[in-house]
Amino acid sequence: EAGVTQFPSHSVIEKGQTVTLRCDPISGHDNLYWYRRVMGKEIKFLLHFVKESKQDESGMPNNRFLAERTGGTYSTLKVQPAELEDSGVYFCASSRGAWRVDEQFFGPGTRLTVL
Amino acid sequence: AQSVTQLDSQVPVFEEAPVELRCNYSSSVSVYLFWYVQYPNQGLQLLLKYLSGSTLVESINGFEAEFNKSQTSFHLRKPSVHISDTAEYFCAVIEQGNLIFGKGTKLSVKP
Numbered sequence: 615e616a617g618v619t620q621f622p623s624h625s626v627i628e629k630g631q632t633v634t635l636r637c638d639p640i641s642g643h644d645n646l647y648w649y650r651r652v653m654g655k656e657i658k659f660l661l662h663f664v665k666e667s668k669q670d671e672s673g674m675p676n677n678r679f680l681a682e683r684t685g686g687t688y689s690t691l692k693v694q695p696a697e698l699e700d701s702g703v704y705f706c707a708s709s710r711g712a713w714r715v716d717e718q719f720f721g722p723g724t725r726l727t728v729l
Numbered sequence: 730a731q732s733v734t735q736l737d738s739q740v741p742v743f744e745e746a747p748v749e750l751r752c753n754y755s756s757s758v759s760v761y762l763f764w765y766v767q768y769p770n771q772g773l774q775l776l777l778k779y780l781s782g783s784t785l786v787e788s789i790n791g792f793e794a795e796f797n798k799s800q801t802s803f804h805l806r807k808p809s810v811h812i813s814d815t816a817e818y819f820c821a822v823i824e825q826g827n828l829i830f831g832k833g834t835k836l837s838v839k840p
Contacts, residue, residue, distance in 0.1 A: 617772070618772065647827070647828075649828070649830075654832075655832065656733075656829075656830045656831060656832050656833075657773075657819065657828075657830040657833075658830070659827040659828060659829070662826065662827060669826075670825070670826070670827065673827075705772065705773065707773075717775050717778075718775075718828065719772075719775075720765075720772035720773040720774070721772045722770065722771055722772040723772060
């Protein structure tokens with residue numbers, strides 16, 4: 615069974631540009647999560663999808679971030695326009711059930727650098 | 730809101746030595762605790778978790794953690810580490826279905 619995959623693995627962009635990150639969860643996992651780790655800080659929750667619906671987006675930093683999960687399969691996270699403070703590693707995770715402590719499986723992350 | 734504190738950002742140890750990675754969480758009525766590990770160039774992997782029952786939980790590769798409610802701690806231990814244990818370790822707690830992480834501890838095992 616394939617794990618959670620993320621694309622790209624690295625992205626370097628200039629301030630003001632747009633970047634789109636993609637996450638493919640484990641097949642059959644209805645729950646999909648985005649997290650971000652800014653250098654030297656904690657991994658922080660951004661949002662949670664259940665199928666195609668946003669269950670919780672309380673961690674999204676501002677309206678420059680837009681997450682979608684059309685059809686309840688893969689998800690994209692778009693940053694537009696990117697700012698310097700958006701640099702960090704963006705992790706995606708998925709889990710099978712709606713049970714709140716079901717194991718979350720993580721992807722390898724996308725390292726975003728905004729210059 | 731929950732918070733997780735990992736006091737040690739880096740822990741260097743020699744191979745076959747014991748190690749303890751410390752984790753403290755903010756108090757709550759009920760708490761579910763996790764340790765995740767991130768090996769170089771990989772995603773986070775669940776190492777072990779405490780949901781209920783026995784306060785001592787073990788992983789398949791020799792790590793164990795003990796839930797201590799009075800001290801609000803969930804320290805991770807291994808009696809004898811290997812080079813392959815070199816990784817970053819994250820303690821986490823569940824809040825409203827979402828993981829709240831500590832800052833991570835980099836374990837570096839030297840020969």
